[in-house]
Amino acid sequence: MLSVKGIRLITVVTYWIAILLGPLVPWASLILTDVAVRHVPLAQTLHDFRAHLFAPGYNLFLIGILNTVPFLAFALLALFHLGMSPLEDSVRTRHRFAGIAGAGLAITAVSIWIHVTILLHPDAQGAIAYLFLPVVLLVLLPVGYVVGRLIGILLVQVNTA
């Protein structure tokens, strides 16, 4: 059983990690793909990343911002939904936590998968995926939440039984 301080910490950490994950997922995917798949030295990859961050035609900063939109929505959901959860109703708090975890895992996994796929199979139309990705993740957010919450309800029932 988590203490009040623990739940509070999880809520705030989830909120800030979600904000950081927004730009970090595309940027880290790019750097790690270059290093692990294309065997580019890390120093060279970081140098290229810095040079292309705002460069027209690359716009890695803009890609990071686009990816941040659904993560920002998730961060606000975590802050308000988890933060406004009644402390006296621990079951409901756990259900909410499971829903938030489901939504977070779903959007992070799909975001990483799409970014890595674009990088591994570069295509002239790849930029279109960057535009649609925020929409896909925003749609996935409630789906992930519902799935996570259902799993949470089931786990609570199993534990109670």
Added chain:
Amino acid sequence: MRVLTKEQISLNLVGLAMCMALAAWWYWQSTGVQAVPALIEQLHDPDPSTRIVAADWLGDIGPKATAAVPSLLVLATKDSVQHANTTAAAALRHIDLAAARLVMAHYVPFLNVGDIQSRRTAGAVIGELGPVAKPAVPSLIALMHDPDELVRRNVLAALGNIGIPAGEVSNALFAGLRDPSALVRQAAATQLAFAVPLPRERVDEITAMLDQQDAAVSGLLRNALEKTRQGDAARVETFVLMIGQSTGREYALHQLARLGPTAIAAAPILITVLQDDRPMHRYLAVEALSAIGAGGGQTIVALTPLRHDPDPIVRESATDALAAIDSRSPALHNGARESPRVKP
């Protein structure tokens, strides 16, 4: 009691707002004219791709990146990587026409040197300067019988990019269609298909050529013929609309300069472009008006102040255009000079 108090939630929201403000400030500091000092540093980077990206970016910033001109000149003329030379040249044409002409003047003598690679690079770089390299057209045409096919290909691509004077350029491209090398013929056909308007009097000649060329060249020539089906008036109308949009303005002006007298309907809007902030736009508007010919007294009245334009290339072009119009219809010119200045 809730997990977080209202104050704690507000504090986290304020933190988010501060992060967003920081990201916006970072973006503002790293783009537009603010990015110029860092980009100038990157032009000296040991990594060629960094130099190329920086040069390309400076070209996008345009005339506000004037501080980068000396470094771009070095990159265009001294760098050992041809792609860096061509990218710097392309950037200079958007930043400073006079600097672009310096690059042209640097490379024209290399068109006649013994080293093949120097001739290839010279052709490629001059081509990237676009219409501002108009004075290099005779030197490029003289190189059309070079023994190296890559030199000939680069020369034809350069002529297509320069595009003016339209008559000389299209004659050279037609000659290129008869080159023994398929690579060179394809370069000529590509220019006619996508960049250089096909003169109507050449349509029959091209049609007759279709069966004699290989499939790739024939496909490109069919594309060029397809373009002629749209009437000149409709094309001019399209370009006039494009001038109204900042993104397509340079392309539309260049196309009108290539069309020549058939673009007479565009003269009124070209006159308004003579007041444009970008020297390249003013230069192309002057070239287009010059190619159209005497568009009336209003054209001469509008061109006359450009003899004192802050940009020396625009000044030179305006002076040449006025002289050309004068030689075609001196009475009109004299009449217009005496008339009071009207705002276009």
